Amino acid sequence: MTNSINEIIGAKAILAIGTNTTQAHPIIALQVKKAARNGAKLIVANPKEIDLCRHATLFLQHRPGTDVALLMGMIRVIVDQGLADTTFIKERCDNYDEFVASLSEFDLARVEQITSVPAALIKKAALMYAENSPASILYCMGITQHSHGTDNVFAISNLALVTGNIGKPSTGVNPLRGQNNVQGSCDMGALPNVYPGYQKVDDPKAMEKFETAWQKKLSPVPGLTHTAIFDKIYDGTVRSLYLVGENPVISDANSSHAVAALEKLPFLVVQDIFMTETAQMADVVLPAATFAEKDGTFTNTERRIQRVRQAIAPKGQARPDWQIVCDIAKRMKSQGFDYANPQEIMTEITSVTPSYAGITYDRLEQGGIQWPCPTKDHSGTPILHAAEKGLFATASGRAKLMPLSFRESAELPDDAYPLLLTTDRSLFHYHTGSMTRRVDGLNQLDSEEQLNINPKDAKRLGIADKEMVNISSRRGQVSAKARVSRICPPGIVSMTFHFAESPTNVLTSGALDPVAKIPETKVCAVRVGKQ
Amino acid sequence: MNNVNITIDGLAITARSGMTVLQAALANGLYIPNLCNHPDLAPAGLCRVCVVKVDNKKIAISCKLPVQDGMAISTEDPEVMQIRKSSVELLVAYHPLTCLTCEKDNDCELQRVAHYVGVTQEGMKRYRRSVRTIPKDTSNPFFDIDHSKCIMCGICIRTCDELQNINAIDYAQRGVSCIVATLGNKPIAQSRCESCGECVVRCPVGALAVKTAQAPMREVSSICTYCGVGCGLFLGVRGDRIVSVRGDRNNPVNKGSLCVKGRFGYDFVNHPDRLKTPWVKKDGKLVEASWDEALDLIADNFSKSKGDGFATLASARMTNEDNYLLQKFTRSVMETNTIDHCARL
Numbered sequence: 001m002t003n004s005i006n007e008i009i010g011a012k013a014i015l016a017i018g019t020n021t022t023q024a025h026p027i028i029a030l031q032v033k034k035a036a037r038n039g040a041k042l043i044v045a046n047p048k049e050i051d052l053c054r055h056a057t058l059f060l061q062h063r064p065g066t067d068v069a070l071l072m073g074m075i076r077v078i079v080d081q082g083l084a085d086t087t088f089i090k091e092r093c094d095n096y097d098e099f100v101a102s103l104s105e106f107d108l109a110r111v112e113q114i115t116s117v118p119a120a121l122i123k124k125a126a127l128m129y130a131e132n133s134p135a136s137i138l139y140c141m142g143i144t145q146h147s148h149g150t151d152n153v154f155a156i157s158n159l160a161l162v163t164g165n166i167g168k169p170s171t172g173v174n175p176l177r178g179q180n181n182v183q184g185s186c187d188m189g190a191l192p193n194v195y196p197g198y199q200k201v202d203d204p205k206a207m208e209k210f211e212t213a214w215q216k217k218l219s220p221v222p223g224l225t226h227t228a229i230f231d232k233i234y235d236g237t238v239r240s241l242y243l244v245g246e247n248p249v250i251s252d253a254n255s256s257h258a259v260a261a262l263e264k265l266p267f268l269v270v271q272d273i274f275m276t277e278t279a280q281m282a283d284v285v286l287p288a289a290t291f292a293e294k295d296g297t298f299t300n301t302e303r304r305i306q307r308v309r310q311a312i313a314p315k316g317q318a319r320p321d322w323q324i325v326c327d328i329a330k331r332m333k334s335q336g337f338d339y340a341n342p343q344e345i346m347t348e349i350t351s352v353t354p355s356y357a358g359i360t361y362d363r364l365e366q367g368g369i370q371w372p373c374p375t376k377d378h379s380g381t382p383i384l385h386a387a388e389k390g391l392f393a394t395a396s397g398r399a400k401l402m403p404l405s406f407r408e409s410a411e412l413p414d415d416a417y418p419l420l421l422t423t424d425r426s427l428f429h430y431h432t433g434s435m436t437r438r439v440d441g442l443n444q445l446d447s448e449e450q451l452n453i454n455p456k457d458a459k460r461l462g463i464a465d466k467e468m469v470n471i472s473s474r475r476g477q478v479s480a481k482a483r484v485s486r487i488c489p490p491g492i493v494s495m496t497f498h499f500a501e502s503p504t505n506v507l508t509s510g511a512l513d514p515v516a517k518i519p520e521t522k523v524c525a526v527r528v529g530k531q
Numbered sequence: 532m533n534n535v536n537i538t539i540d541g542l543a544i545t546a547r548s549g550m551t552v553l554q555a556a557l558a559n560g561l562y563i564p565n566l567c568n569h570p571d572l573a574p575a576g577l578c579r580v581c582v583v584k585v586d587n588k589k590i591a592i593s594c595k596l597p598v599q600d601g602m603a604i605s606t607e608d609p610e611v612m613q614i615r616k617s618s619v620e621l622l623v624a625y626h627p628l629t630c631l632t633c634e635k636d637n638d639c640e641l642q643r644v645a646h647y648v649g650v651t652q653e654g655m656k657r658y659r660r661s662v663r664t665i666p667k668d669t670s671n672p673f674f675d676i677d678h679s680k681c682i683m684c685g686i687c688i689r690t691c692d693e694l695q696n697i698n699a700i701d702y703a704q705r706g707v708s709c710i711v712a713t714l715g716n717k718p719i720a721q722s723r724c725e726s727c728g729e730c731v732v733r734c735p736v737g738a739l740a741v742k743t744a745q746a747p748m749r750e751v752s753s754i755c756t757y758c759g760v761g762c763g764l765f766l767g768v769r770g771d772r773i774v775s776v777r778g779d780r781n782n783p784v785n786k787g788s789l790c791v792k793g794r795f796g797y798d799f800v801n802h803p804d805r806l807k808t809p810w811v812k813k814d815g816k817l818v819e820a821s822w823d824e825a826l827d828l829i830a831d832n833f834s835k836s837k838g839d840g841f842a843t844l845a846s847a848r849m850t851n852e853d854n855y856l857l858q859k860f861t862r863s864v865m866e867t868n869t870i871d872h873c874a875r876l
Contacts, residue, residue, distance in 0.1 A: 316807025
């Protein structure tokens with residue numbers, strides 16, 4: 001997030017797009033609902049009539065995968081009506097003229113045709129966002145998990161920039177991140193192209209810095225991304241996989257491909273807290289400690305680094321992950337893995353990661369700190385890109401407005417697979433359910449996979465509410481209970497992926513965004529039939 | 532905002548204008564007995580326990596009375612004492628007196644207030660006829676609703692409305708039959724309740740109580756392990772088990788609020804399925820093994836697949852320190868940048 005969670009309450013307008021906030025981020029949803037109650041204009045854009053719509057001023061129910069058209073259509077209205085923040089654009093943005101030229105593609109008649117949202121409603125939303133300042137944009141996987149996810153994010157950034165809604169309190173481009181420490185994992189360089197602090201592995205200066213710090217020769221070649229790793233396992237290049245705390249057998253898009261690859265893999269080590277579906281395929285399984293059994297830090301979606309503290313001893317012979325990594329490294333006779341505790345690791349992190357340089361465990365005793373925190377006396381950065389110091393991460397230090405064009409999703413419904421499946425999450429479960437499915441109460445509150453289907457589609461297919469149905473795509477078939485409701489519009493169905501008995505990701509498409517390499521789990525074509 | 536000066540029982544205090552007399556008193560460490568008041572909620576003025584006398588003239592409920600400069604408040608006026616005692620006696624008239632086995636014993640606002648205003652056996656007899664017996668609603672897996680203990684303060688209803696904006700419950704029926712109920716008075720599990728437990732946390736009596744609650748022997752400050760919001764919480768420990776979770780009101784992210792997963796979803800830590808030893812595959816089957824055996828096997832195999840033959844999938848569920856070491860290991864020991872994690876899933 002460019003801004004902080006507690007600023008949401010101060011926004012005059014909130015655009016929540018591609019986020020089912022009350023289900024996936026319930027504590028942030030409290031702020032959104034409170035802001036709406038206090039009079040903020042809440043615009044919800046989602047293919048499904050989600051719970052947050054009850055609190056919305058406007059609801060734009062666009063066709064899945066048409067976010068670029070919707071957002072660029074809104075921007076076109078803003079520019080045409082003279083509501084663009086020309087001072088901000090002049091002072092802080094590049095590429096405005098090329099960008100405006102690309103808007104010609106997005107006249108409202110065409111946008112209505114693409115998105116199925118009435119032009120008048122798009123115009124209303126655009127004016128509402130532009131005329132109520134400060135305005136904040138919240139988004140989640142509904143924006144990113146597309147074969148054009150990067151374009152979707154650019155479109156959001158364009159909207160914020162054109163209206164000057166960045167670098168100020170209660171504005172911003174705010175992705176609501178999913179896992180407890182997904183922000184921190186990226187910050188720490190658990191990515192193939194960057195060292196900690198997003199220092200590029202193919203930048204000789206950065207490489208030299210880490211070679212000095214670690215006293216080892218390093219590779220200048222960026223590594224493989226998640227999806228490419230499975231391709232390279234499948235073709236035999238990758239022979240050993242060290243997989244920690246992840247369950248791709250259930251969570252990967254087109255998961256049959258992941259399973260086929262893992263079956264071919266000569267050596268798989270899985271480190272986890274449970275014998276997950278993926279662990280069952282391993283050659284070695286290592287027992288890890290849970291969050292309650294170790295010390296460390298998590299970094300949340302607003303970049304706040306917070307202390308996690310050990311409450312109980314690890315179960316059985318389980319060990320904290322950092323300790324296991326050290327154990328393996330030492331068994332391989334490697335130097336540089338002698339740490340007495342996580343605090344020592346954090347000291348090393350801060351010495352090589354400029355945005356974490358000011359962090360110490362002692363400081364974190366007083367509460368979390370938001371990065372960038374470059375020095376020990378820096379109080380952290382609640383708002384990124386603020387005018388006085390906040391250059392953008394571009395060569396010019398100015399934000400770049402991105403010309404965009406609309407691209408359809410990779411796989412759309414057709415005669416053979418006439419319905420569009422989009423995946424979603426439940427309030428009561430987390431990801432592949434390895435934790436929440438083992439909490440009896442959560443299982444009682446939400447016990448099985450449900451296929452949300454519109455009454456019109458259900459009637460046409462002769463499907464009754466609570467009837468077990470088969471859902472099939474070009475990649476596989478699963479069964480689930482039908483839930484006939486108006487949450488999904490006709491032609492669209494949705495499922496979560498929390499239930500190993502109904503592994504939804506057997507169906508989803510492995511089509512990737514060309515830049516982010518994220519799979520398109522939000523759009524694929526399926527057929528639903530009686531059992 | 533301006534400050535105003537008032538006196539409470541002759542003691543001069545300063546309050547911010549816009550505060551109520553009750554807020555001003557509590558902020559200055561002066562207790563005025565109250566039941567339906569909660570600092571997170573707008574004043575409701577329902578219980579009539581916080582009555583005070585203003586300027587030696589009129590009786591007012593302090594939770595609805597804005598402070599005004601020069602105001603003289605009396606909390607121990609005979610008329611005040613009489614009114615609030617009667618109010619409390621009426622509230623306990625139907626209340627089951629099973630305090631010792633009640634979840635909220637020692638942490639009960641009704642106990643505190645009854646003791647403070649001086650409710651006696653004699654006084655209770657005046658109104659007491661019988662204990663209300665309404666079947667408990669045990670449909671929610673995490674908490675029970677015991678209507679017979681409810682004092683109708685409405686804190687649960689207002690929490691669900693003002694703070695959660697869910698509105699799963701409201702008052703239903705009239706007069707002595709009035710209860711807190713879901714739409715159509717269905718079991719709470721069949722309502723739109725999201726089981727966040729925020730009402731349970733705020734219930735001043737034992738009407739809303741966590742099912743398997745055990746008082747922790749100690750609490751440890753930490754961060755929730757589920758989504759990326761990063762709510763501050765206290766893990767309650769008893770022996771070697773997590774037995775409770777409480778939101779951290781001082782954490783700026785959640786200010787004490789938690790969702791159903793954060794508050795109630797911790798049993799996985801104690802689950803018998805937890806991996807407790809390493810396992811290695813022998814003859815196509817995973818069998819339990821020692822750490823030494825597992826580490827030797829890994830070191831042997833990893834040593835042979837450095838560079839392009841190796842890949843790491845890290846985890847967004849691990850700490851920063853865990854992730855840092857894992858990428859350091861991958862890059863410096865395994866000689867490849869092929870490390871990624873589940874950020875895209």
